[in-house]
Amino acid sequence: MTVQTSELADFISPVPSDVIDAAGRLRNVAIHTPLLQSDRLDALVGGTVFVKLESLQRTGAFKFRGAYNSMSRLDRSRCPLGVLAYSTGNHGQAIATVGKLLNIPVTVVMPSDAPHVKVEKARDQGAKVVLYDRKTESREAIAARLGASGGYALIPPGDHPHVIAGQGTAAFEALNALPANSTQVILVPCGGGGLAAGTSLAVDAVNSTAEIWAAEPENCDDMRRSLESGAREVNQPNATSLCDALLAPTPAALPFSINQRRLSGVVTADDSTVLNAMRVLFEEFRVVVEPGGAIAIASLLANPSLLRGRQAVVIASGGNVDPELFIRAIS
Amino acid sequence: MTVQTSELADFISPVPSDVIDAAGRLRNVAIHTPLLQSDRLDALVGGTVFVKLESLQRTGAFKFRGAYNSMSRLDRSRCPLGVLAYSTGNHGQAIATVGKLLNIPVTVVMPSDAPHVKVEKARDQGAKVVLYDRKTESREAIAARLGASGGYALIPPGDHPHVIAGQGTAAFEALNALPANSTQVILVPCGGGGLAAGTSLAVDAVNSTAEIWAAEPENCDDMRRSLESGAREVNQPNATSLCDALLAPTPAALPFSINQRRLSGVVTADDSTVLNAMRVLFEEFRVVVEPGGAIAIASLLANPSLLRGRQAVVIASGGNVDPELFIRAIS
Numbered sequence: 228m229t230v231q232t233s234e235l236a237d238f239i240s241p242v243p244s245d246v247i248d249a250a251g252r253l254r255n256v257a258i259h260t261p262l263l264q265s266d267r268l269d270a271l272v273g274g275t276v277f278v279k280l281e282s283l284q285r286t287g288a289f290k291f292r293g294a295y296n297s298m299s300r301l302d303r304s305r306c307p308l309g310v311l312a313y314s315t316g317n318h319g320q321a322i323a324t325v326g327k328l329l330n331i332p333v334t335v336v337m338p339s340d341a342p343h344v345k346v347e348k349a350r351d352q353g354a355k356v357v358l359y360d361r362k363t364e365s366r367e368a369i370a371a372r373l374g375a376s377g378g379y380a381l382i383p384p385g386d387h388p389h390v391i392a393g394q395g396t397a398a399f400e401a402l403n404a405l406p407a408n409s410t411q412v413i414l415v416p417c418g419g420g421g422l423a424a425g426t427s428l429a430v431d432a433v434n435s436t437a438e439i440w441a442a443e444p445e446n447c448d449d450m451r452r453s454l455e456s457g458a459r460e461v462n463q464p465n466a467t468s469l470c471d472a473l474l475a476p477t478p479a480a481l482p483f484s485i486n487q488r489r490l491s492g493v494v495t496a497d498d499s500t501v502l503n504a505m506r507v508l509f510e511e512f513r514v515v516v517e518p519g520g521a522i523a524i525a526s527l528l529a530n531p532s533l534l535r536g537r538q539a540v541v542i543a544s545g546g547n548v549d550p551e552l553f554i555r556a557i558s
Numbered sequence: 559m560t561v562q563t564s565e566l567a568d569f570i571s572p573v574p575s576d577v578i579d580a581a582g583r584l585r586n587v588a589i590h591t592p593l594l595q596s597d598r599l600d601a602l603v604g605g606t607v608f609v610k611l612e613s614l615q616r617t618g619a620f621k622f623r624g625a626y627n628s629m630s631r632l633d634r635s636r637c638p639l640g641v642l643a644y645s646t647g648n649h650g651q652a653i654a655t656v657g658k659l660l661n662i663p664v665t666v667v668m669p670s671d672a673p674h675v676k677v678e679k680a681r682d683q684g685a686k687v688v689l690y691d692r693k694t695e696s697r698e699a700i701a702a703r704l705g706a707s708g709g710y711a712l713i714p715p716g717d718h719p720h721v722i723a724g725q726g727t728a729a730f731e732a733l734n735a736l737p738a739n740s741t742q743v744i745l746v747p748c749g750g751g752g753l754a755a756g757t758s759l760a761v762d763a764v765n766s767t768a769e770i771w772a773a774e775p776e777n778c779d780d781m782r783r784s785l786e787s788g789a790r791e792v793n794q795p796n797a798t799s800l801c802d803a804l805l806a807p808t809p810a811a812l813p814f815s816i817n818q819r820r821l822s823g824v825v826t827a828d829d830s831t832v833l834n835a836m837r838v839l840f841e842e843f844r845v846v847v848e849p850g851g852a853i854a855i856a857s858l859l860a861n862p863s864l865l866r867g868r869q870a871v872v873i874a875s876g877g878n879v880d881p882e883l884f885i886r887a888i889s
Contacts, residue, residue: 258594
């Protein structure tokens with residue numbers, strides 16, 4: 228592949244201070260999203276939970292953080308055709324929005340079954356969208372083919388140090404907003420693992436002793452199996468879930484090298500628990516969280532033994548859901 | 559009426575510095591709600607709009623601010639029976655929640671047609687709820703009868719200087735978060751007028767030159783008619799609107815004395831525009847705003863000549879809506 232991943236080699240691993248640096252870069256650009264708590268939610272999960280509401284982030288997901296942190300550092304002379312990205316939706320939308328903000332041309336490769344709202348919003352931002360069939364094609368191969376002529380910077384959703392460091396700023400903000408060392412557990416949604424990896428760096432950046440857990444859909448538990456086996460396992464090709472944002476087929480390599488070292492474990496939940504979590508978040512906080520964004524809350528509901536009275540930060544990672552599915556959740 | 563309105567006389571008018579004082583009292587207690595902007599919304603209303611999202615406030619409405627600011631100052635020896643409040647819902651819920659927080663007994667008088675979710679949440683906080691028929695009874699009379707034996711502190715939703723000052727902290731936060739004097743218009747939902755009055759004080763507290771506008775349901779436009787006539791006009795007894803939070807029959811006296819002096823005017827919207835505004839807020843920000851909370855955005859959609867390219871802060875004042883009505887808005 229002749230596509231460059233910005234000006235960095237593929238596998239320079241980010242370090243905790245990169246999160247502090249990213250937080251500085253994102254100040255007054257990203258939304259400092261609120262931390263919300265509800266007595267009813269606490270009772271349901273058996274602990275004290277602060278929900279970091281990244282559905283309110285620009286573009287409706289934490290992905291804006293990594294997109295801005297990486298694209299704002301690009302050497303434009305090395306990518307005259309702009310940025311190429313592949314995404315189940317939220318990363319693509321973030322890349323498209325930052326492209327418009329920074330005046331960088333963007334091409335996004337998205338699955339044809341991504342929520343309509345995500346495809347349309349990327350196009351609204353001026354991005355060129357290339358659709359592919361998730362069941363028969365590989366997004367990496369399509370991105371490589373498009374990029375074969377050179378001139379693009381490829382910014383993948385996980386395998387990029389500045390993306391990982393940017394994603395870590397969500398947990399960094401949350402940890403800094405709470406009393407030092409009051410947070411005993413951090414639980415984040417997990418697709419490719421970029422958010423979990425960035426969160427691990429954030430925990431180290433503030434010298435927190437919190438355990439870091441990842442949450443996955445029950446039948447797309449590649450991270451859980453990968454941590455067990457010590458190698459990057461793959462989901463069944465026909466595995467599906469309402470959590471469209473978390474359908475990456477296998478853990479991304481660079482985040483996995485961090486997650487393998489730092490994660491305490493993985494918890495999962497099924498689709499019906501995810502819908503229930505979406506309803507609880509609607510009722511308690513009057514917010515719209517997409518299925519993948521609700522997986523961490525759902526996993527707490529499904530695994531009541533995890534918290535045991537402890538205090539947790541849980542990231543509600545995104546809110547881009549079609550009205551039909553949201554109505555199904557709250558009906 | 560032998561009910562005392564906390565330790566203050568009914569009509570001591572609050573001043574701008576009271577908002578600064580309230581903001582200090584609410585720091586680390588109220589949620590510092592985010593300001594959200596969307597290019598699509600800006601295009602729809604013909605200006606730049608920052609939405610102050612008070613639906614994310616504790617209890618789901620800005621009313622928490624005034625309730626906490628007033629109740630945290632109570633002399634408990636003067637109200638051994640606790641606090642008595644009447645409310646279309648959000649004020650009662652806020653008083654109930656603060657009562658639980660500060661360990662003060664609360665009795666709330668609510669209309670029997672208030673959204674079920676609001677009644678239940680007040681009861682969940684341990685408040686005693688007294689229901690009445692909004693069409694045949696007066697909430698003030700019921701509150702007076704209950705309070706006739708003495709021992710209660712009455713905290714009305716509008717006619718209370720500490721409530722008004724507390725409500726002003728929402729606009730105060732928004733104005734302080736934006737560059738000085740960049741805000742040319744502030745537009746707030748208006749029922750009894752407490753939020754508008756507090757907002758006026760906040761504008762003066764930061765020496766802003768912004769115009770202050772109120773937004774009302776089209777057929778409950780008592781504030782608009784009152785500003786025109788110079789006296790507190792009354793809505794038709796059978797006037798109704800989806801905006802249950804804004805159905806106060808007439809402007810409250812103390813806020814009106816401030817609003818009469820400071821408001822630039824009133825804009826209105828009908829129910830179908832309110833539903834449309836709720837859908838736009840769902841689509842652009844993934845949030846749940848109740849009809850009364852969306853009236854200011856709806857009024858901008860209905861009155862495109864108001865902004866004319868100017869920059870505005872608009873308060874989305876609350877999010878307590880039954881799922882059925884929210885589904886109707888986003889379907």
